[in-house]
Amino acid sequence: MIELKNVRKSYPDGNSRVEVLHDVSFEIGKGRYAAITGPSGSGKSTLLHLIGGLEPADTGEIRVAGKPVHQMNDTELARLRLEDVGYVFQQFQLLPTATALENVMMPLLATKPPKDLKVRAKQALDRVGLAHRASHLPSRMSGGEQQRTAIARALITQPKIILADEPTGNLDTETGSRIISLLEEIHRDDGATIVLITHDPSLAERAEDQIYVRDGKAEKIIGVQ
Numbered sequence: 001m002i003e004l005k006n007v008r009k010s011y012p013d014g015n016s017r018v019e020v021l022h023d024v025s026f027e028i029g030k031g032r033y034a035a036i037t038g039p040s041g042s043g044k045s046t047l048l049h050l051i052g053g054l055e056p057a058d059t060g061e062i063r064v065a066g067k068p069v070h071q072m073n074d075t076e077l078a079r080l081r082l083e084d085v086g087y088v089f090q091q092f093q094l095l096p097t098a099t100a101l102e103n104v105m106m107p108l109l110a111t112k113p114p115k116d117l118k119v120r121a122k123q124a125l126d127r128v129g130l131a132h133r134a135s136h137l138p139s140r141m142s143g144g145e146q147q148r149t150a151i152a153r154a155l156i157t158q159p160k161i162i163l164a165d166e167p168t169g170n171l172d173t174e175t176g177s178r179i180i181s182l183l184e185e186i187h188r189d190d191g192a193t194i195v196l197i198t199h200d201p202s203l204a205e206r207a208e209d210q211i212y213v214r215d216g217k218a219e220k221i222i223g224v225q
């Protein structure tokens, strides 16, 4: 489902460039639940951005759902982000002036919205246990509720892959654990491939695969469960 081959990524640093990822190669199989761990600044978010087509790699090959991300133009990348991948971020990234329901509808408003969009958004909110919060603004919801809304927003496009960047980073331990249980449930019931960045070893251990990023390299530990 996700395949990286000899991927390199650098960023500008003054007059030169600093290479964050050197020659990274690994695969994550269809329907697997993988955790990415590693020290702060090691390149975990960068790796997720490359997989999700948010940023280009310098060199190497990236295939997502069988499609060559490294060869895509902007239109194809936009379609990948819309159709194949759902994102969940540490800071939730909800629109503050929109209700929970409107936030969940948002990804499909940019395209030709399906006629039953509102019904689908309500179902997605119900799925994450938030049917009763549909008309609330993010500021009137707890952190856990905001992250559930963000997960419902990721689910509205029925993505094959969910990329979650430290989704529990702004939550207390118990709320964070419930968010991880929800992602596990989506993985189990929908067969979605989940890639989770976490600093918490106990959360990483709950994943089927672990990818450890350090010194610009990624080492995969296969079949932990």
Ligand SMILES: Nc1ncnc2c1ncn2[C@@H]1O[C@H](COP(=O)(O)OP(=O)(O)OP(=O)(O)O)[C@@H](O)[C@H]1O
Residues within 6 Å of the ligand: 011, 012, 020, 038, 039, 040, 041, 042, 043, 044, 045, 046, 047
């Ligand atoms: N857009 C950018 N421009 C320049 N440097 C960047 C950019 N994005 C990331 N970096 C640098 O790349 C390195 C890796 O960043 P990244 O956010 O991928 O690490 P991370 O492992 O996710 O870190 P953390 O665990 O602290 O979130 C860091 O040194 C960071 O400063």
